[in-house]
Amino acid sequence: MTSAAMFDLTGKVALVTGASSGLGARFAEILSDNGAAVVLVARRADRLAGIKARIEQAGGRAVAVEADVRDRAAMRAAFDAAEKAFGTVTILINNAGVAHAGRAVELAEEEWRRILSTDLDAVFYWSQEAARRMLAAGTSGAIVNIASVLGLGVDKGVVAYATAKAGVIQLTKALAVELAFKGIRVNSIAPGWIVTELNRDYLESEKGKALTREIPIGRFGQERDLDGPLLLLVSDAGRFVTGATIVADGGQSVALRG
Numbered sequence: 289m290t291s292a293a294m295f296d297l298t299g300k301v302a303l304v305t306g307a308s309s310g311l312g313a314r315f316a317e318i319l320s321d322n323g324a325a326v327v328l329v330a331r332r333a334d335r336l337a338g339i340k341a342r343i344e345q346a347g348g349r350a351v352a353v354e355a356d357v358r359d360r361a362a363m364r365a366a367f368d369a370a371e372k373a374f375g376t377v378t379i380l381i382n383n384a385g386v387a388h389a390g391r392a393v394e395l396a397e398e399e400w401r402r403i404l405s406t407d408l409d410a411v412f413y414w415s416q417e418a419a420r421r422m423l424a425a426g427t428s429g430a431i432v433n434i435a436s437v438l439g440l441g442v443d444k445g446v447v448a449y450a451t452a453k454a455g456v457i458q459l460t461k462a463l464a465v466e467l468a469f470k471g472i473r474v475n476s477i478a479p480g481w482i483v484t485e486l487n488r489d490y491l492e493s494e495k496g497k498a499l500t501r502e503i504p505i506g507r508f509g510q511e512r513d514l515d516g517p518l519l520l521l522v523s524d525a526g527r528f529v530t531g532a533t534i535v536a537d538g539g540q541s542v543a544l545r546g
Contacts, residue, residue: 294525298323301374302522303366305357305414306384308335310484311434314511315381315518320348322519325374328352329366330384349374357384357410367417378429379522380418382411382456385434392447400448407452412459415474419467428471430522433460435478435533437541453478457533464531473530475521480537482509504539 302319306312308330320326320343328336328350336352343350351373355362370377385407388399415431422429438446439453457476464474481499483491490496491508500507517534520526535541 289524291525295519295523296323297379297523300324300378300522301327301370301376302379302381303327303329303370303377303418304381304383305329305410307339308332310486311479311482311511311514312381312383313339314514315383316350317343317346317348318515318518319379319381319522320346320350322523324379325349326351327366327370327373327377329355329357331356357414358405360413363410363414363417367421371421376421376425376427377418378422378427380414380429380431381518381522382414382431382433384410385452387446387449389445391445395448403448404452404455407449408455408459411456415459415463419463419472422472423470429473430526431463431467431472431474432518432521433474433476435460435476437478437480437535437537439478440533440535440541460533461531468530473521473526475526475529475531476533477514477517477521478533478535478537478541479514480509480535480540482511482514484511502540503537504542507538509536509538 302324304312304316307316307328316326316328328339330336333354340350340352353366353369355366367377386403388403411433418431433456435456436453438450439457442450460474460476467474514536517536
């Protein structure tokens with residue numbers, strides 16, 4: 289089998305949450321470039337329309353669905369829209385997430401719930417819905433959860449985010465064990481610092497640039513640095529990989545652990 293055939297996603301239907309910008313938009317376009325029909329899910333309908341247009345102009349197929357990942361009725365509607373347009377979702381990318389900064393003793397209950405419900409609860413519910421529909425359709429598939437190196441080791445000021453991402457990594461393992469026998473693989477990617485439109489200004493500031501001293505490879509990640517891990521986990525190239533977390537952080541977490 290050639291490498292092109294190994295990573296070919298023709299006939300697959302991929303749903304990407306948080307697809308209106310940053311990594312989510314990149315994931316959607318890479319999946320489309322490799323043959324998948326793509327369902328774009330996010331809250332910002334105007335941004336989704338732009339991503340959809342870009343994919344279609346490149347010769348891909350996409351539909352956009354406005355939804356908050358915490359809304360389970362909207363979740364079911366998103367899967368229904370995917371099935372109406374392309375068929376059963378066989379690739380789910382749980383990318384949507386929110387972050388925070390602040391001391392644990394000052395964290396409000398509402399903020400704790402906002403982070404956990406978006407970054408952990410939604411990952412479970414969307415995975416559950418995708419798996420149920422794959423099982424009902426009798427098809428195999430792949431679920432990829434976007435975790436973080438902060439799910440492996442913590443820093444100050446991110447207690448809710450780090451807790452949620454650690455939960456995502458453990459959830460990935462638990463789902464993998466339960467679903468593997470049905471041909472549904474579940475894996476996660478744990479990125480380090482990746483430059484996106486949301487953090488570009490900070491990372492390009494003098495304070496931000498100083499963080500590269502903690503990264504053995506000597507630079508922040510670019511969005512395209514996750515293309516390889518993503519394609520491995522959703523394609524036949526990774527057909528024997530499940531329950532795994534691929535760390536993509538330029539060696540940062542290894543250096544910290546020693």
